[in-house]
Amino acid sequence: MVKKNVCIFISGYGSNLKSLILYSRNYNFPINIKLVVSNNLKAKGLSLARKNSIPYLVIDTKKRNYEKTILKKLKKNKISLICLAGYMKILSKQFILEFGKKIINIHPSLLPKFKGLNTYEKALENKEIKTGCTVHYVDEKLDNGKKIKQKFFFIDKNDDIEILKRKTKTLERKAFPEAIVEIFRYN
Numbered sequence: 416m417v418k419k420n421v422c423i424f425i426s427g428y429g430s431n432l433k434s435l436i437l438y439s440r441n442y443n444f445p446i447n448i449k450l451v452v453s454n455n456l457k458a459k460g461l462s463l464a465r466k467n468s469i470p471y472l473v474i475d476t477k478k479r480n481y482e483k484t485i486l487k488k489l490k491k492n493k494i495s496l497i498c499l500a501g502y503m504k505i506l507s508k509q510f511i512l513e514f515g516k517k518i519i520n521i522h523p524s525l526l527p528k529f530k531g532l533n534t535y536e537k538a539l540e541n542k543e544i545k546t547g548c549t550v551h552y553v554d555e556k557l558d559n560g561k562k563i564k565q566k567f568f569f570i571d572k573n574d575d576i577e578i579l580k581r582k583t584k585t586l587e588r589k590a591f592p593e594a595i596v597e598i599f600r601y602n
């Protein structure tokens with residue numbers, strides 16, 4: 416199998432990055448993680464990149480042309496898929512167009528419900544009976560593109576924000592790799 420070169424964008428903890436690193440070690444899994452991009456120098460996920468000898472780029476989003484810097488690196492590394500794994504910046508329409516290849520995101524709710532932040536709070540306030548995560552293609556609108564994979568669980572009456580987060584993250588660690596297998600199934 417010829418594996419695709421992938422770049423993972425992070426801002427924080429990196430539990431999804433960790434799961435994708437583990438999966439990508441399997442020769443049957445369709446990607447190699449060639450690059451990690453973070454907008455946060457203190458992101459815990461960066462230590463995973465270091466530990467696993469994955470090159471990484473920390474960007475300063477206050478600089479005007481920071482997206483150009485990322486695009487150059489993506490090109491240099493022949494990246495054919497970007498996975499947003501907790502990346503807390505919105506990509507510009509221009510960036511999406513110029514990259515011109517697949518970009519996917521993982522979101523901690525059952526989209527189209529609860530786009531944006533505080534999804535666990537919103538699920539509880541709304542008295543949802545279930546919640547979960549969604550992997551979807553990225554377009555210029557927030558948490559909006561076509562769905563690839565969704566996983567859910569039923570909310571227990573004792574579940575609070577922390578418990579919902581833990582349960583959702585457990586699902587995310589499977590949903591992201593499954594979505595990647597799905598999108599490369601036929602190419």
Ligand code: GRF
Pocket residue numbers: 425426427428429430431432460500501502521522523548584587
């Ligand atoms: C995940 O819950 C993801 O759904 C959201 O940001 C979180 C990132 O977590 N977009 P981690 O950094 O992968 O642990």
